[in-house]
Amino acid sequence: MKIKNFIYIIYIIGACYAATFLRIFIGNNFIISLIGSFLFGFVITKRLSYSKKKILLSGFISCFTSFSGFIYFLYKILYQGDWIKFIILLHLILIINILIMYFGSWISRKIT
Amino acid sequence: MDITSIIFVLIGSTFGLILRIIIENNFKIYFGFNIQNTTIVNFIASFFLGILIALNFTNNKTLFLFYTGFLGCFSTFSSFIYQLFLLFKKRKFMSLFLHYMEVIILSFLFFFLGYYLIQTIK
Numbered sequence: 556m557k558i559k560n561f562i563y564i565i566y567i568i569g570a571c572y573a574a575t576f577l578r579i580f581i582g583n584n585f586i587i588s589l590i591g592s593f594l595f596g597f598v599i600t601k602r603l604s605y606s607k608k609k610i611l612l613s614g615f616i617s618c619f620t621s622f623s624g625f626i627y628f629l630y631k632i633l634y635q636g637d638w639i640k641f642i643i644l645l646h647l648i649l650i651i652n653i654l655i656m657y658f659g660s661w662i663s664r665k666i667t
Numbered sequence: 668m669d670i671t672s673i674i675f676v677l678i679g680s681t682f683g684l685i686l687r688i689i690i691e692n693n694f695k696i697y698f699g700f701n702i703q704n705t706t707i708v709n710f711i712a713s714f715f716l717g718i719l720i721a722l723n724f725t726n727n728k729t730l731f732l733f734y735t736g737f738l739g740c741f742s743t744f745s746s747f748i749y750q751l752f753l754l755f756k757k758r759k760f761m762s763l764f765l766h767y768m769e770v771i772i773l774s775f776l777f778f779f780l781g782y783y784l785i786q787t788i789k
Contacts, residue, residue: 571684571740575676578739588744595745596752613691618684622709622742623716623734626778630720649767652748653755660752 596659679736717781
């Protein structure tokens with residue numbers, strides 16, 4: 556293994572730890588997903604090198620947002636038997652997240 | 668948070684990260700509809716979540732190890748939103764709607780598969 560690859564793996568693991576503790580610190584799943592989508596849109600339209608993009612996207616943001624937390628949140632609503640609230644929240648969360656990601660990529664295009 | 672739960676979170680997140688990167692880079696599965704690697708990761712994560720909820724942990728440390736550490740780093744919500752965003756940018760609204768529905772329905776199917784698997788064994 557080369558030295559450069561080793562440093563790259565250490566960066567990814569460090570970003571993952573930082574993201575995990577930030578997620579525990581914030582605690583609210585919806586706010587986490589909003590921040591994550593905004594940052595994802597912001598980073599993906601910026602011109603960065605491949606390894607920097609990989610560290611930020613695959614290391615930091617993917618560990619920051621969690622799909623299982625989203626499913627668990629929906630399951631808790633479904634468990635109470637509230638079908639209408641379940642369907643409304645599901646669509647609302649996804650649509651808001653797509654729009655926030657679009658907003659992030661728009662801001663990043665305006666700045667650079 | 669005490670020191671042991673921090674160590675548990677670190678162990679779980681390391682395993683989740685490494686497993687996700689291996690699956691993202693190495694697996695290429697094509698069956699029926701077009702399915703991405705991160706979507707497979709999310710399906711597996713929801714299967715594990717179903718098992719975890721059916722086991723009904725009251726111990727806080729196991730929850731930290733598996734739910735916050737392992738599953739939190741293993742599954743990604745933002746990559747799923749990114750695939751929807753790409754379809755939104757290309758103005759393919761029909762395939763956006765289909766992808767959206769199939770990911771939600773299949774992940775809930777996997778979730779309840781894991782859930783009832785443990786319920787029947789118990």
